[in-house]
Amino acid sequence: MSLRTWTGPLHGGIVILGGGLSGLSLAAHLAATRPRPGPVLVVDDAARDITAASWASWTRRTALLDSAATETFDRMRVYAGGHDRTLALGHYRYRVVHGAALVAAVRRHTDPVPDVGSVTGHVVDVDDADRPLVTLDDGRELRPDWVFDARGPVAVDSRADAALDFLGVPVRAEDPLFDPHVPLLFDFRTDQTDRASFVYVLPTDAHHALVEHTCFLDPANPGVPADVHLAALRVYFSEVLGVAESAYEFGASEQARLPLVAQPAERSDGHIVRIGAAAGLLKASSGYAYEQIQRDCEAIASSFAQHGHPFDLPKRHSRFERYDRALLAAVVERPGFLEDMFAALFARTSAEPVLRFLDEDTSLRDEARLFASLPAGPLIRAMTGR
Numbered sequence: 001m002s003l004r005t006w007t008g009p010l011h012g013g014i015v016i017l018g019g020g021l022s023g024l025s026l027a028a029h030l031a032a033t034r035p036r037p038g039p040v041l042v043v044d045d046a047a048r049d050i051t052a053a054s055w056a057s058w059t060r061r062t063a064l065l066d067s068a069a070t071e072t073f074d075r076m077r078v079y080a081g082g083h084d085r086t087l088a089l090g091h092y093r094y095r096v097v098h099g100a101a102l103v104a105a106v107r108r109h110t111d112p113v114p115d116v117g118s119v120t121g122h123v124v125d126v127d128d129a130d131r132p133l134v135t136l137d138d139g140r141e142l143r144p145d146w147v148f149d150a151r152g153p154v155a156v157d158s159r160a161d162a163a164l165d166f167l168g169v170p171v172r173a174e175d176p177l178f179d180p181h182v183p184l185l186f187d188f189r190t191d192q193t194d195r196a197s198f199v200y201v202l203p204t205d206a207h208h209a210l211v212e213h214t215c216f217l218d219p220a221n222p223g224v225p226a227d228v229h230l231a232a233l234r235v236y237f238s239e240v241l242g243v244a245e246s247a248y249e250f251g252a253s254e255q256a257r258l259p260l261v262a263q264p265a266e267r268s269d270g271h272i273v274r275i276g277a278a279a280g281l282l283k284a285s286s287g288y289a290y291e292q293i294q295r296d297c298e299a300i301a302s303s304f305a306q307h308g309h310p311f312d313l314p315k316r317h318s319r320f321e322r323y324d325r326a327l328l329a330a331v332v333e334r335p336g337f338l339e340d341m342f343a344a345l346f347a348r349t350s351a352e353p354v355l356r357f358l359d360e361d362t363s364l365r366d367e368a369r370l371f372a373s374l375p376a377g378p379l380i381r382a383m384t385g386r
């Protein structure tokens with residue numbers, strides 16, 4: 001149980017289904033907002049230990065849960081198209097949030113508020129016939145005014161434009177292999193024959209890092225087996241880093257397959273609103289969701305405070321859906337396009353313009369400047385469908 005145990009009534013107020021990243025973040029934002037929209041109850045089935053999770057993301061603003069960030073970087077490294085580049089992040093910082101620190105940061109906001117808490121339970125049904133009715137598998141029924149549905153993980157289905165399939169593993173190396181000050185976000189020195197792939201290295205210190213092998217796949221592709229990911233990482237260590245297998249150790253790996261959806265489905269149905277990855281907040285062209293989730297939770301809490309409902313949210317410009325769809329189609333059609341594109345996009349001293357674009361915070365003029373450097377053929381084919 002992440003929050004204080006709920007002992008209040010099971011009707012009225014707000015119920016959040018899923019106490020993962022978005023569920024807890026929304027509880028914190030609602031607890032911190034005045035006027036408060038009423039009691040807030042988080043229901044989670046405890047299937048996933050959130051204190052063992054972690055999220056990395058870039059941001060250039062201050063936010064409610066900033067104290068959860070335990071590592072902060074002001075540079076990033078990209079190896080693409082034969083070029084090894086370390087880029088400044090400008091106004092951005094790349095940050096890592098560990099689950100235990102997130103829970104502590106959330107509780108700093110929820111603990112002082114008497115009517116915010118959580119219960120353990122597995123939700124089996126959510127209905128909005130008259131007013132929301134949430135049913136748990138032990139027969140308990142909740143009748144809130146509003147439901148925020150953050151149940152995850154979200155499966156890859158026919159609506160996905162691509163799938164992001166990755167395996168991450170903590171590594172301990174005998175020699176000082178890693179630069180503790182610079183995360184390596186994309187290293188394309190891994191096989192690109194059947195799928196666009198890169199290696200990601202998030203250092204803890206010179207001897208320890210989280211290393212991931214990530215692939216962009218056609219959504220119909222059943223996925224990359226764990227042993228294929230691990231073999232790719234072993235090849236990376238031996239052939240790229242030149243390290244013998246006896247000189248490093250892999251810990252327990254974690255694999256995931258996330259849907260990349262350029263145009264998410266409608267997220268609300270009456271008084272039931274999806275949040276988090278279930279609402280399509282995973283950015284389709286990057287696979288990152290942390291920062292979008294924080295901004296969304298802030299906007300929902302502010303909408304409640306101003307209007308008494310959660311619908312006054314910033315609108316996303318439809319051109320970003322078109323860009324995401326075109327980029328993913330081009331990458332699925334020709335895997336080598338991803339490396340070509342990143343080599344072109346990151347051929348600069350600061351990553352800020354690219355990060356702003358991925359944050360959908362650019363003007364048409366900014367985008368024209370960025371696109372002018374891109375390999376045009378596959379993108380134009382994807383945008384025109386030919």
Ligand SMILES: Cc1cc2nc3c(=O)[nH]c(=O)nc-3n(C[C@H](O)[C@H](O)[C@H](O)COP(=O)(O)OP(=O)(O)OC[C@H]3O[C@@H](n4cnc5c(N)ncnc54)[C@H](O)[C@@H]3O)c2cc1C
Pocket residue numbers: 017018019020021022023043044045046047048050054055056057121122123124150151152153254255256257258275276277278282287288289290291
């Ligand atoms: C392994 C992995 C690593 C990731 N790394 C990053 C990263 O570094 N940076 C980034 O920006 N994004 C990352 N993401 C993407 C995204 O940020 C995460 O998936 C994030 O946790 C999504 O938050 P969420 O609240 O939507 O879902 P989750 O955090 O998955 O929370 C869903 C919760 O719902 C609960 N639940 C599910 N079904 C029920 C039910 N029926 N009843 C009750 N409870 C239920 C689950 O137990 C879980 O606690 C990663 C995703 C994965 C899978």
